[in-house]
Amino acid sequence: MRETTISRRRFMKTTALATAAAFQPLFWIPRSASAAQELRVWTYNNFITKEFRQSFESETGIRIRVKLIDDQGKELNLLVAEKPNFTADVVTVAGHRFPQFINQGTIEPLDESKIKSWETINPVYREADWMIRDGKRWGVPILMGSEGMAYNEEKMGKVDTWDVMFDERYKGKIAYQVQDFLSIAMQYLGYDGTMVSYLKRPEVGRRAVEATKNFLIKHKHLVRAFYDSGAQVQQMFINEDIWVAQCWSGPAARLIMDGFPIRYTIPREGGFGFVYTFSVVKGARNRENAYKFLNAIMSDPRQGTYLTKATGFVSTFVGAEKGLTELERKASSLSQEELERITFFSPVAVEFKYKLFDRAVEEIKAA
Structure with missing residues (x-):
């Protein structure tokens, strides 16, 4: 077995420095003496790199105040609780959650007269159906990710099925994010994890969620x-507390880039895809700065x-991959077969889905 020589300290250091090499300011915006000199952004870790933040603040005089989030549902609930006196100007929204x-009433459509150019954003993302509602765009797509399986290859060999998440041999070595894994578990059991097919058959959808919830509770002792x-x-992967997990592609890719024996795959039963965007909060106090x-x-x-170097997610920017090393490209890419296994989350059934999911998640945790 190959010895893992990368410590937590080295991992955190390399993650923080991933974007530092050869970084130079890429833009210039004149300062305005009358402008409010702050911008409040809610986002995930490393979605605003240290180097970008320093350059932006230096060039504009606008201080970015970041509030880290880790869950879309929590973010939405916080915004609703604050309405209409939001403490954010820009928030990070997954496209299917629009x-x-x-x-x-927490975000507003983009004022495209204030957008200088969309040319850096791949048209696959900027023209996507989920981006546009009532003829307007609701955010700037920045990163694309998938939801699949990460596992320790040295401990488990090659894996291409979700079966291992319910295998007694890996008891105590399994982890997942409950709400996200609920969709995957539904797919695994033969149900529709997007919930779209249940919109006209809501009772069927409720039974599917209930059955999946009970299945996860039955296997909870393995987690x-x-x-x-x-x-x-x-x-948990670094400490070898776990060997396998439902995981987002970004965190898994960062581990791979830093030399850990982690593999990331979309198992044969399928996984999900999503796109993160930066959106402007409705009535943002610092709209011009946004x-x-x-x-x-x-x-x-x-x-x-x-952004790809810092997060491991795939950039939506045209030509962004040209600046990646071979290892970075490998860590953040999937085979054609794996790509074909991805179902993109749909915004169509989102209200119906999460109304059922939120309750099921709490019941799984409490069981």
């Missing part, structure tokens, strides 16, 4: 931990490169 954020953030699952921020992010494809 209907919830829009219907709750080492339910986690909330990418950093948590990364640390658009300066969005334009700065989209100012150069290298911004996308740095």
Whole structure:
């Protein structure tokens, strides 16, 4: 067995420095003496790199105040609780969650007259159906990810099935994020994890969620931990507390880039895909600064490169992959066969889905 020589300290250091090499300011925006000099952003860890933040603040005089989030549902609930006096100007929203954020009156459509150019964003993302509602875009897509399986290859060999998540041999070495894994478990059991097919048959959908909930409770004794953030699952893999987990592609890719014996795959039963966006909060106090921020992010494809290096997720920026090393490209890519196993989360049934999921998640945790 190959000895793992990368410590937690080295892992955290390399993650923090992933985007530092050869970084130079990529944009220039004149300061405005009358402008409010702050921008409040709610986002995930490393979605705003240290280097981008320093350059943006230096060039604009606008201080970015970051509040880290780890869950879309929690973020939405916090925004709803604050309405209409939001403490954020820009929030990070997964595209399939747009209907919830829009219907709750927490984000507003982009004022595209303030967007200098969309050319850096791949048209696959900027023209996607889920991006547009009532003829308007509701965010700037920045990163694409998938939800699959990460596992320790040295401990488990090659794995391509979700069966291992319910295998007694791996008792105490399994972890997952309950809400996200619920969709995967539904697919695994032969149900529709997107819930779209149940919109006209809601009772069938309720029974499917109930059956999946009971299945997960039955196998709960195998689980080492339910986690909330990418950093948590990364640390469990580093410590070898777990060998296998339902995981987002970004955190898994970061582990691979840093030399840990982790593999990431979309098992044969399938996985899910999603796109993260930066969206402007409805009635944002610092709206002008929000658009300066969005334009700065989209100012150069290298911004996308740095985001992939920092997060492990695939950039939506045209040409961003050109700045990646061979290892970084390998860590953040999937085979054609794996790509064909991905189902993108749909915004169509999101309200119906999470109404049932939120209750099921609490019952699984409490069981």
